[in-house]
Amino acid sequence: MADTTHSSTGLSPAGATLLQHYRSQVMTRRVYTILVVAGVLVALLAAMSYANSANSGKFFERLPYMFDFIKNFMPRDPLEIFRAMFGLESPYFDGSAKYDYTSSNIYLTDTIYIPNFIYQLIVTVNIAVVSTIIGGTFAFCLCFFAATNLVGAGAVRWVVRRIMEVMRAFPEIVIAGLLTAVLSIGPIAAIAAVSLHTVGALGKLFFEVVENADMKPDEGLKSVGASWLERVRYAIVPQVMPNFVSYGLLRMEINVRASTIIGAVGGGGIGEVFRLSIGRDYAAQTYAIIILLLVTIIAIDQFSGWLRGRLVGNASLNFGKASV
Amino acid sequence: MSAISAAERARLEQKFPEVFKTSFFKRHGLIVGIAAAALYLVFCWFFFNVGPALQNGKWDRASIYVQDWYSWRAQPRLRFGEDGAVTAQWSSRGQYPAGATIDWLTPHDDGSVTATFGSEADRLDISTTQVDVYINGEVWPVTITGDAAVAPEGVPAAIVQDRQKVIVDYGFEGQAEIRANQVAVQRRFLGWANFLYDTKSPLWGNDLFSSIGLMFSGDRVNPEMSNAQYVLNQWLNNQAWQHADILVKLFQTLVMAFVGTLMATLLAFPLAFFAARTITPNRTTNWMMKRFFDFIRSVDMLIWALFFTRGFGPGPIPGIAAIFFTDTGALGKVYAEALENVDDKQREGMKSVGASPASVNRYGVVPQVLPVFVSQSLYFWESNTRSATVIGAVGAGGIGLKLLESMGTNSDWDKVAYMVLLILLVVFLFDNMSTAIRQRLIGGTGH
Numbered sequence: 001m002a003d004t005t006h007s008s009t010g011l012s013p014a015g016a017t018l019l020q021h022y023r024s025q026v027m028t029r030r031v032y033t034i035l036v037v038a039g040v041l042v043a044l045l046a047a048m049s050y051a052n053s054a055n056s057g058k059f060f061e062r063l064p065y066m067f068d069f070i071k072n073f074m075p076r077d078p079l080e081i082f083r084a085m086f087g088l089e090s091p092y093f094d095g096s097a098k099y100d101y102t103s104s105n106i107y108l109t110d111t112i113y114i115p116n117f118i119y120q121l122i123v124t125v126n127i128a129v130v131s132t133i134i135g136g137t138f139a140f141c142l143c144f145f146a147a148t149n150l151v152g153a154g155a156v157r158w159v160v161r162r163i164m165e166v167m168r169a170f171p172e173i174v175i176a177g178l179l180t181a182v183l184s185i186g187p188i189a190a191i192a193a194v195s196l197h198t199v200g201a202l203g204k205l206f207f208e209v210v211e212n213a214d215m216k217p218d219e220g221l222k223s224v225g226a227s228w229l230e231r232v233r234y235a236i237v238p239q240v241m242p243n244f245v246s247y248g249l250l251r252m253e254i255n256v257r258a259s260t261i262i263g264a265v266g267g268g269g270i271g272e273v274f275r276l277s278i279g280r281d282y283a284a285q286t287y288a289i290i291i292l293l294l295v296t297i298i299a300i301d302q303f304s305g306w307l308r309g310r311l312v313g314n315a316s317l318n319f320g321k322a323s324v
Numbered sequence: 325m326s327a328i329s330a331a332e333r334a335r336l337e338q339k340f341p342e343v344f345k346t347s348f349f350k351r352h353g354l355i356v357g358i359a360a361a362a363l364y365l366v367f368c369w370f371f372f373n374v375g376p377a378l379q380n381g382k383w384d385r386a387s388i389y390v391q392d393w394y395s396w397r398a399q400p401r402l403r404f405g406e407d408g409a410v411t412a413q414w415s416s417r418g419q420y421p422a423g424a425t426i427d428w429l430t431p432h433d434d435g436s437v438t439a440t441f442g443s444e445a446d447r448l449d450i451s452t453t454q455v456d457v458y459i460n461g462e463v464w465p466v467t468i469t470g471d472a473a474v475a476p477e478g479v480p481a482a483i484v485q486d487r488q489k490v491i492v493d494y495g496f497e498g499q500a501e502i503r504a505n506q507v508a509v510q511r512r513f514l515g516w517a518n519f520l521y522d523t524k525s526p527l528w529g530n531d532l533f534s535s536i537g538l539m540f541s542g543d544r545v546n547p548e549m550s551n552a553q554y555v556l557n558q559w560l561n562n563q564a565w566q567h568a569d570i571l572v573k574l575f576q577t578l579v580m581a582f583v584g585t586l587m588a589t590l591l592a593f594p595l596a597f598f599a600a601r602t603i604t605p606n607r608t609t610n611w612m613m614k615r616f617f618d619f620i621r622s623v624d625m626l627i628w629a630l631f632f633t634r635g636f637g638p639g640p641i642p643g644i645a646a647i648f649f650t651d652t653g654a655l656g657k658v659y660a661e662a663l664e665n666v667d668d669k670q671r672e673g674m675k676s677v678g679a680s681p682a683s684v685n686r687y688g689v690v691p692q693v694l695p696v697f698v699s700q701s702l703y704f705w706e707s708n709t710r711s712a713t714v715i716g717a718v719g720a721g722g723i724g725l726k727l728l729e730s731m732g733t734n735s736d737w738d739k740v741a742y743m744v745l746l747i748l749l750v751v752f753l754f755d756n757m758s759t760a761i762r763q764r765l766i767g768g769t770g771h
Contacts, residue, residue: 047583
């Protein structure tokens with residue numbers, strides 16, 4: 001952009017100095033940019049080679065195995081995937097667990113049943129929804145005490161924000177692991193772990209929304225002598241509620257994924273079933289779960305996206321921020 | 325102020341219908357929503373069997389596990405020998421080196437042993453025939469018969485006769501189980517045992533200050549290396565705490581997040597230009613690119629992680645690949661949205677002077693979106709530092725797997741606490757770092 005083809009001959013002395021300064025600044029800027037980019041690239045390469053040496057199999061050695069794995073990891077016929085998905089009997093059933101799709105089905109009556117994978121999926125989705133409700137409720141109660149415009153910049157705000165930070169950063173598997181040791185494997189550990197993280201993550205988003213709220217209604221209520229609680233209830237909450245619900249829905253999308261992962265490390269649900277089936281090379285079951293998960297996640301994303309669009313315009317939302 | 329007249333009220337209602345006649349949803353939406361959520365939670369209480377699960381929980385163990393986070397237990401077995409001597413027997417995880425003098429466990433010349441629990445008033449005088457239990461200075465002699473330990477009548481609640489053994493509870497300080505042939509003592513102390521050096525290290529017994537003193541003192545403990553190096557070496561090779569291993573695993577987790585996010589950024593950047601409808605005016609390309617992003621974003625990170633763990637074996641590579649795949653989709657989507665919202669004036673300016681399409685994008689678009697892109701990537705980096713821990717636990721390695729292993733033993737909760745502290749520290753560090761970079765990039769507190 002700086003490459004002006006005219007030489008400085010046609011310029012006044014002041015103009016020439018200006019151009020010179022401009023060029024030297026552009027130069028400095030470019031040098032810095034190049035240095036930063038080079039630094040990041042060097043760090044990337046170093047990190048990659050470190051990762052390669054730390055891995056149990058080297059990348060290029062294992063790449064052919066990876067392709068072999070993909071090639072060989074095929075069900076005996078495509079219909080097997082659907083049999084596994086819906087808990088139908090397999091023609092290849094030989095008593096082994098690999099082709100046993102029926103024995104884990106949940107029978108509601110003698111003939112009506114919920115296929116095992118779909119039941120596990122329901123468990124996982126419910127974990128996510130429950131965690132979002134519990135976490136959202138606590139985040140809602142906490143966020144007003146972290147907002148500068150409501151409690152000032154004093155000790156309360158500091159303490160509440162630090163609590164949220166710790167909840168956000170606390171590794172979920174530790175909570176899940178501790179509760180698993182006490183309550184044995186089950187969804188409660190997953191709910192507790194995901195909820196706790198949700199409190200921290202949503203709390204941060206919530207108090208940022210509260211801080212951006214219009215304070216005129218608050219002043220109006222203050223002028224007629226409303227208490228702090230009344231001001232929050234009638235001046236702030238109606239303003240922020242659509243954004244809160246919208247962030248809550250976004251969090252629910254993320255929590256579905258989180259509860260799948262937590263499930264794999266002891267929370268039960270579809271995550272655990274998936275880890276077992278891919279670990280034991282049950283191709284048909286693995287693909288069935290992948291398809292089910294994909295469909296569910298896309299459906300939930302679409303639904304919540306539609307609902308969010310109705311509540312607030314999409315523009316006010318920031319995807320990346322919410323995923324933190 | 326006087327009351328409003330009926331006519332005035334009617335006029336107001338007429339004039340502002342949106343205030344006085346709101347929809348049912350607007351008036352009762354909150355209450356209905358809360359009621360529905362409460363009903364749903366009740367349903368889930370039964371669906372997940374929360375009640376029975378809580379009832380069957382091993383809550384006594386839970387308190388021990390939680391205490392293990394910030395304190396440690398010494399668990400010697402004081403065995404009664406044939407010759408009337410009481411000898412302390414430590415398990416392989418014992419916290420004292422052989423022959424160490426232990427201030428709370430004093431052997432006497434006659435073969436008996438005294439174990440104190442915090443003060444002289446709370447102690448056990450253990451001989452092979454009788455154990456004198458002191459609680460608050462009062463003595464309760466427990467007699468050892470051939471096949472049982474028998475507590476005297478009228479003992480306080482802290483002493484419990486359980487069939488053939490007697491259990492003495494000193495609260496946090498510990499407890500003792502007196503049997504016919506041994507006394508199993510459990511003594512609890514605040515802090516982490518042998519955090520600096522393990523029992524086999526020649527430096528065992530040094531605390532932090534004496535270690536620092538040693539680092540700067542003249543005489544070499546080990547002639548082969550300087551004292552500072554030696555202290556560090558002994559600390560890293562602490563077998564009980566495995567500092568070196570834990571730090572390496574933590575570093576692996578960080579590498580996973582860093583490489584995964586950066587590679588996803590580098591790939592999502594060009595792809596987003598094809599997905600943005602304002603940049604590439606080809607509906608088919610836009611649509612296909614966006615569905616591609618949706619697909620790899622929607623396949624769970626868990627699926628990618630397990631999939632690549634099968635392919636590449638445990639280690640950082642599957643973790644990197646999982647983060648890379650998921651985030652290419654997520655970042656691509658975010659980037660494409662940012663590109664579709666750019667200000668068109670700068671592009672038009674570039675076009676009006678006859679710039680090539682590449683130049684239009686380079687000078688008309690990139691300067692606008694670059695700060696947003698970098699800031700989004702930094703957000704993802706932060707969040708991936710956290711998710712890399714969980715991904716690791718699933719099989720990708722790193723600190724997550726280490727955490728899972730330590731929790732699996734149910735006796736390494738102090739190590740778990742140590743790792744959690746390290747993770748919290750690193751996450752806070754990275755949060756502040758990326759916030760600082762973001763603020764310099766876009767100014768102010770961000771969005």
